[in-house]
Each structure stands twice: as structure tokens, then as C-alpha cells.
Amino acid sequence: MRIVSLAKGAFTLAIAGGAAFFVLTMPATLPKDAMAGVRPADAKGGETLFDAGGCASCHATPGQEDKRKLGGGLAMHTPFGTFKVPNISPDSKVGIGSWTEQQFADAMTKGVGRGGEHLYPSFPYTSYQRMSLADVRDLFAFIKTLQPVPTAAPPHELKFPFSIRRGLGLWKLLYLDGRPFTPDPKVSDEVNRGAYLVTGPGHCGECHTPRNPVGGPDTSRRLAGGPDPEGKGWVPNITPHADGLAKWSAKDIAYFLETGFNPDYDAAGGSMADVVLNTAKLSAEDRAAMAAYLKSVAAIAGKSPARKKAE
Ligand code: HEC
Ligand code: HEC
Incomplete structure (x- = not known):
């Protein structure tokens, strides 16, 4: 009897735990109208953000002369395994050419990919989340002006359990506060x-x-x-x-x-x-x-x- 109720208890806990895991790890995106009030895009301004953001350092294909061809493929070795940086050129099949601006903004500020999946923080969105949506808009407009690269980047090679994106939800609860930068009125x-x-x-x-x-x-x-x-x-x-x-x-x-x-x-x-x-x-x-x-x-x-x- 005791054993049965213990087992039942454990089972209920497991279900409750699973449900909590499910809810806590759900990817959160920007509200649907988030970009609505933002001023029109300025692709030239986006170039400054592209340089400040160092996007080319990771997303340009290694060994290539032109650092603005963002075909990806760089291997980033970490204790969790090897990340292969994706193609973010404006190619519509293997890059971000067919992404909406809102999807791009979700990636930059919420660490959420096009399919609604969590992105790994090897993409430094814990910092990029501080960017204003106007700057995110400019950056997207600038990337759209670059040359499409039609080659897909290889997949990541990660160790279990890091290979499961859903678990990143817990990490993000701890380290992604979703707060944009706010100026300090006391400084210049x-x-x-x-x-x-x-x-x-x-x-x-x-x-x-x-x-x-x-x-x-x-x-x-x-x-x-x-x-x-x-x-x-x-x-x-x-x-x-x-x-x-x-x-x-x-x-x-x-x-x-x-x-x-x-x-x-x-x-x-x-x-x-x-x-x-x-x-x-x-x-x-x-x-x-x-x-x-x-x-x-x-x-x-x-x-x-x-x-x-x-x-
Ligand atoms: C990808 C990792 C990385 C990022 C991002 C990075 N740094 Fe560095 N930084 C380093 C490393 C590594 C060194 C040491 C370089 C060396 O040994 O020559 C360094 C050195 C420095 C130094 C010289 C310090 C000294 O005592 O010699 C300054 C200043 C600096 N970084 C400022 C910045 C600023 C400002 C930014 C953001 C715009 C930045 N770093 C972003 C990795 C980074
Ligand atoms: C330190 C390396 C690094 C830097 C710098 C970096 N990224 Fe990335 N980025 C990555 C990695 C790694 C991924 C893959 C994350 C994943 O698979 O979850 C990624 C993913 C992305 C994605 C999602 C692509 C997809 O197919 O899901 C976008 C969009 C993106 N980055 C845009 C940018 C932009 C714009 C910048 C500059 C502001 C930038 N990244 C700077 C490493 C970087």
C-alpha cells in the first residue's frame, strides 16, 4: 500500500514536474505589434550596428576575403560541444532572406529562432536584447542589402543534454531578463x-x-x-x-x-x-x-x- 502510494506520488510529481518544465521552458517572443510604432528603417545606420555587433566575426565564412558574405560555418568549440555558426545572408533558402522583421527581432532580443525554437546563447543575444527595436530594424535592413550566399552551414555537434533546445528555457529564465537598455539620467x-x-x-x-x-x-x-x-x-x-x-x-x-x-x-x-x-x-x-x-x-x-x- 505504502509502496503504491509512494509510486503514485512519484508519478504525480513527475507529471507535475514535466508540466512545470513544459511551461517554464516555453519560448517567449515579442508581442505581435512590437515593431508597429518603430520609426522607418535606415539601412546605413544598420551598418554601424552590424560593425558594433561584430556579426561578421562569427557569421562570415572562415577564410573568405569578403567579411560581409555571411554564409556561416565557423566552428565554435565550447565545453558543451561545437557550434557551427549559421548562414544569415539574405539567401531565401539557407539564410534569413525569407524571415520577417519580427522573426529577426525575436532572434535578436528573445533568442528565439524562426521555427519558434530556443536559440543557443553562443549567439550573444543576452547582450543584443539591450538593443532598441529601431536599431534592430536598421540592422535587418542593412543585412538585406548584402549578397545572398546559397550554401547551408553544417549542423551543430553538441553533447547530450545540451543538444536539446527546450532545456535552454530554464537557462533563459535565469539569464535573459528581456530588458532593453535604459539611459542613466545622471551621466552624460x-x-x-x-x-x-x-x-x-x-x-x-x-x-x-x-x-x-x-x-x-x-x-x-x-x-x-x-x-x-x-x-x-x-x-x-x-x-x-x-x-x-x-x-x-x-x-x-x-x-x-x-x-x-x-x-x-x-x-x-x-x-x-x-x-x-x-x-x-x-x-x-x-x-x-x-x-x-x-x-x-x-x-x-x-x-x-x-x-x-x-x-
Ligand atoms: C570575443 C571575445 C571578446 C570580445 C567580444 C571583446 N573582447 Fe576585449 N579582449 C578580449 C581578449 C581575449 C583580450 C586580450 C587580447 C590580448 O591578449 O592581446 C581583450 C583585450 C581588450 C582590451 C585591452 C586590455 C588590456 O589590458 O590589454 C580592451 C581595452 C578591450 N579588450 C576592450 C573591449 C571592448 C570595449 C569590447 C566591446 C566592444 C571588447 N573588448 C570585446 C576578448 C574580447
Ligand atoms: C560569438 C558569435 C556570434 C556573433 C558575434 C553573432 N552571432 Fe548570430 N549566431 C551565432 C550562433 C552560434 C548562432 C546559432 C544559434 C543556434 O543555433 O541556436 C547564431 C544565430 C543567429 C541567428 C538565427 C539564425 C537561424 O538560422 O536560426 C540570427 C538571425 C543571428 N545569429 C544574427 C546575428 C546578428 C545580426 C549578429 C550581429 C549583431 C550576430 N548574429 C552575431 C553566433 C554569433
């Missing part, structure tokens, strides 16, 4: 512009903020650096702490984002070299704004093990 327009670029399209924290064991950002250590998520090396602290950019002037930071040279005239290496290819294309004002913002954030300790040894 320049610092607000920099904050928008760094936390939104620029997604600087995706590498410079350390991650916890399930791959979520450790927000108590925002921009304080940590082990490189791609396995090798250390991503530096870019807060104004002595362990980070304390000795860099705002000019030094802006110059680095333009040229890749730090104040000691060492060139940026690793994945930052790719980031600089994009920030170099931004306006001097936008680079100065990012620099001003980085000088204004909370200083947090966090030293790379290599630098510790050097002292």
Missing part, C-alpha cells in the same frame, strides 16, 4: 551612448565578464575578466581597477579600439584582434563614448594569473 549623453554600445550591440561582457559553471555571466564581476571561454588564456579586466585599465586614459582605450595597439604599443591578440576589426569601422565619437563609459564603471579586482607572476 556620451557615457550613455558608450554604455549602450558596450552592453548592447558591442557585447563586450560576453568575453570580459567571467562565467559561472552553467555558462551564465557572473554579474558581480562585470567586465573584470576571467578565463577565456574558448579554453585558452585569460580575458583581461577592463574595469578602471589597478588590475585592469586604471593606467589607460580614455584616449588610450579609444586608440586601442581603433588600431589594436595598447599604450605599450603591443598589438591586440586572440579574439580581441577580430573585435578591433569591427570597432575600427565605427565613428571616432562612438569609440570615444565606449572609452568614456569604461572609465566610468565600477572598478573590480581581477588579475590574470600571468600578470600576477610578472610582478
Whole structure:
């Protein structure tokens, strides 16, 4: 009797758990009229967001001269398996040519794909969700002007259970708050512009903020650096702490984002070299704004093990 009721209890729990899992992990999209009040598209403005967002760094097919042919195929090695970056060129069969703007906006701000499925956060939508819908509209208009690439990217090679997209719903409950960027009335327009670029399209924290064991950002250590998520090396602290950019002037930071040279005239290496290819294309004002913002954030300790040894 006891065993039967225990078994029944376990069964009910399993059903309830399953239902809760089902509801909690349901992909959430933007309201149907979300884009309705947004101003008309400006494809030229979208180019700035494309560069700030570093879309080409991941979506351009590796080894190709023209970084604006977004055929995908780059392999991203992570502890969860290998992601193969998809084709987001305007090809209507294998790219996003037949996507609606609303579907694109759901991908950028909700991490939801065209079929209503969860997208993996290896696509940094945890940052892109901070973008305004006007900017998302411009970005979509710009991508539509690029050359369609008719070759499909290969599928991901992920380990179980990470291969199941539905489970991402739980992760998103923890790390996707759905809040667009809001300017801080206490700081200058320049610092607000920099904050928008760094936390939104620029997604600087995706590498410079350390991650916890399930791959979520450790927000108590925002921009304080940590082990490189791609396995090798250390991503530096870019807060104004002595362990980070304390000795860099705002000019030094802006110059680095333009040229890749730090104040000691060492060139940026690793994945930052790719980031600089994009920030170099931004306006001097936008680079100065990012620099001003980085000088204004909370200083947090966090030293790379290599630098510790050097002292
Ligand atoms: C760090 C690498 C990276 C960057 C930077 C990046 N993406 Fe992606 N993107 C990915 C990966 C990986 C996926 C696949 C996610 C998945 O399968 O769930 C993806 C998926 C997408 C999708 C959904 C495609 C589909 O077929 O479902 C869109 C749309 C997209 N990215 C647009 C962009 C845009 C626009 C930018 C620049 C603002 C950008 N991405 C920057 C890695 C990146
Ligand atoms: C794809 C990962 C990645 C992204 C995204 C990224 N960075 Fe970096 N960043 C790095 C790595 C790795 C280094 C170290 C480069 C080296 O060792 O030469 C670095 C170095 C730096 C440095 C020099 C710090 C020092 O002490 O030498 C600055 C400043 C910087 N990044 C700012 C930014 C800003 C601003 C953004 C957003 C626009 C950004 N980074 C986005 C990975 C990234």
C-alpha cells in the first residue's frame, strides 16, 4: 500500500514536474505589434550596428576575403560541444532572406529562432536584447542589402543534454531578463551612448565578464575578466581597477579600439584582434563614448594569473 502510494506520488510529481518544465521552458517572443510604432528603417545606420555587433566575426565564412558574405560555418568549440555558426545572408533558402522583421527581432532580443525554437546563447543575444527595436530594424535592413550566399552551414555537434533546445528555457529564465537598455539620467549623453554600445550591440561582457559553471555571466564581476571561454588564456579586466585599465586614459582605450595597439604599443591578440576589426569601422565619437563609459564603471579586482607572476 505504502509502496503504491509512494509510486503514485512519484508519478504525480513527475507529471507535475514535466508540466512545470513544459511551461517554464516555453519560448517567449515579442508581442505581435512590437515593431508597429518603430520609426522607418535606415539601412546605413544598420551598418554601424552590424560593425558594433561584430556579426561578421562569427557569421562570415572562415577564410573568405569578403567579411560581409555571411554564409556561416565557423566552428565554435565550447565545453558543451561545437557550434557551427549559421548562414544569415539574405539567401531565401539557407539564410534569413525569407524571415520577417519580427522573426529577426525575436532572434535578436528573445533568442528565439524562426521555427519558434530556443536559440543557443553562443549567439550573444543576452547582450543584443539591450538593443532598441529601431536599431534592430536598421540592422535587418542593412543585412538585406548584402549578397545572398546559397550554401547551408553544417549542423551543430553538441553533447547530450545540451543538444536539446527546450532545456535552454530554464537557462533563459535565469539569464535573459528581456530588458532593453535604459539611459542613466545622471551621466552624460556620451557615457550613455558608450554604455549602450558596450552592453548592447558591442557585447563586450560576453568575453570580459567571467562565467559561472552553467555558462551564465557572473554579474558581480562585470567586465573584470576571467578565463577565456574558448579554453585558452585569460580575458583581461577592463574595469578602471589597478588590475585592469586604471593606467589607460580614455584616449588610450579609444586608440586601442581603433588600431589594436595598447599604450605599450603591443598589438591586440586572440579574439580581441577580430573585435578591433569591427570597432575600427565605427565613428571616432562612438569609440570615444565606449572609452568614456569604461572609465566610468565600477572598478573590480581581477588579475590574470600571468600578470600576477610578472610582478
Ligand atoms: C560569438 C558569435 C556570434 C556573433 C558575434 C553573432 N552571432 Fe548570430 N549566431 C551565432 C550562433 C552560434 C548562432 C546559432 C544559434 C543556434 O543555433 O541556436 C547564431 C544565430 C543567429 C541567428 C538565427 C539564425 C537561424 O538560422 O536560426 C540570427 C538571425 C543571428 N545569429 C544574427 C546575428 C546578428 C545580426 C549578429 C550581429 C549583431 C550576430 N548574429 C552575431 C553566433 C554569433
Ligand atoms: C570575443 C571575445 C571578446 C570580445 C567580444 C571583446 N573582447 Fe576585449 N579582449 C578580449 C581578449 C581575449 C583580450 C586580450 C587580447 C590580448 O591578449 O592581446 C581583450 C583585450 C581588450 C582590451 C585591452 C586590455 C588590456 O589590458 O590589454 C580592451 C581595452 C578591450 N579588450 C576592450 C573591449 C571592448 C570595449 C569590447 C566591446 C566592444 C571588447 N573588448 C570585446 C576578448 C574580447
